[in-house]
Amino acid sequence: MHLCDIITRSAHPAPWSEGDNIPWHEPGFSARMLREHLCHAHDAASRRLAVVDRHVAWIHERVLGGTPTSILDLGCGPGLYASRLARRGHTCIGIDYSPASIAYAEDEARRANLACTYRLADIGQADYGSGHGAAMLLYGEMNVFRPGDIRAILQRMHDSLVPGGVVILEVSTYAAIRQQGLAGRSWYSASQGLFSEQPYLCLQESHWDEATATSALRYYVVDTATAEVTLYAQTLQAYTEEEYAALLAEHGFVDLGVHPSLTGGEGEYQPEFVVLVARRDGAVA
Numbered sequence: 001m002h003l004c005d006i007i008t009r010s011a012h013p014a015p016w017s018e019g020d021n022i023p024w025h026e027p028g029f030s031a032r033m034l035r036e037h038l039c040h041a042h043d044a045a046s047r048r049l050a051v052v053d054r055h056v057a058w059i060h061e062r063v064l065g066g067t068p069t070s071i072l073d074l075g076c077g078p079g080l081y082a083s084r085l086a087r088r089g090h091t092c093i094g095i096d097y098s099p100a101s102i103a104y105a106e107d108e109a110r111r112a113n114l115a116c117t118y119r120l121a122d123i124g125q126a127d128y129g130s131g132h133g134a135a136m137l138l139y140g141e142m143n144v145f146r147p148g149d150i151r152a153i154l155q156r157m158h159d160s161l162v163p164g165g166v167v168i169l170e171v172s173t174y175a176a177i178r179q180q181g182l183a184g185r186s187w188y189s190a191s192q193g194l195f196s197e198q199p200y201l202c203l204q205e206s207h208w209d210e211a212t213a214t215s216a217l218r219y220y221v222v223d224t225a226t227a228e229v230t231l232y233a234q235t236l237q238a239y240t241e242e243e244y245a246a247l248l249a250e251h252g253f254v255d256l257g258v259h260p261s262l263t264g265g266e267g268e269y270q271p272e273f274v275v276l277v278a279r280r281d282g283a284v285a
Contacts, residue, residue, distance in 0.1 A: 069133025181208025181215030
């Protein structure tokens with residue numbers, strides 16, 4: 001793209017019309033994203049380790065009752081949750097689209113002799129296996145998928161669990177996604193960052209579509225040396241709590257509990273997320 005393409009862009013992009021997601025699988029982007037995951041000065045990519053530790057303690061003690069099980073961690077990133085759960089006796093299977101994150105997680109598991117297996121795959125297409133006691137999809141990842149795709153993911157999560165197995169979803173609130181879509185336009189410059197190792201200018205804009213309850217986000221990244229422009233686009237789907245509940249019921253989950261955070265509501269949390277905990281229908285195996 002060139003700068004003139006920004007001027008002639010569509011004023012209101014249709015949901016998912018300019019790309020499904022940020023390119024986590026591209027090697028350079030993946031390596032830069034890993035750097036953000038491992039930066040513990042913020043909670044923007046992965047949470048700071050003290051926060052992760054509190055989340056893991058709640059999942060282990062309150063959700064899983066302190067009983068080791070097989071845990072499926074979808075969108076596992078560099079394995080910060082899976083590795084800590086494995087240290088508490090669980091066997092973890094992590095799936096992620098980012099090669100740098102998977103390589104880091106595998107190295108950590110190998111060095112610490114952890115019961116973690118990691119797979120580089122798109123969670124929209126991957127085989128989840130079976131016999132899991134718990135399955136997780138955290139940090140709002142559910143909201144990046146088209147409604148049809150997330151239905152397929154929820155069904156496969158259900159089928160991967162033993163009867164009575166637990167699903168843990170950390171999802172974005174309707175208000176948070178709407179707010180992102182209404183944020184308008186902004187920009188920043190960087191000597192290097194998530195989008196490039198070279199200096200760049202990032203022009204951001206967002207659009208909220210009330211009819212589809214989606215926010216379309218655009219990131220125009222301008223290389224300051226060449227003035228070439230790269231567009232990264234993402235769409236986020238908003239759901240009300242009632243719609244989340246209906247989705248889970250539709251795919252055979254029961255006993256839904258809604259929590260304000262992955263600490264169950266105690267201590268530090270991010271109000272743009274809520275946590276849904278439910279069980280696969282059927283008796284505990």
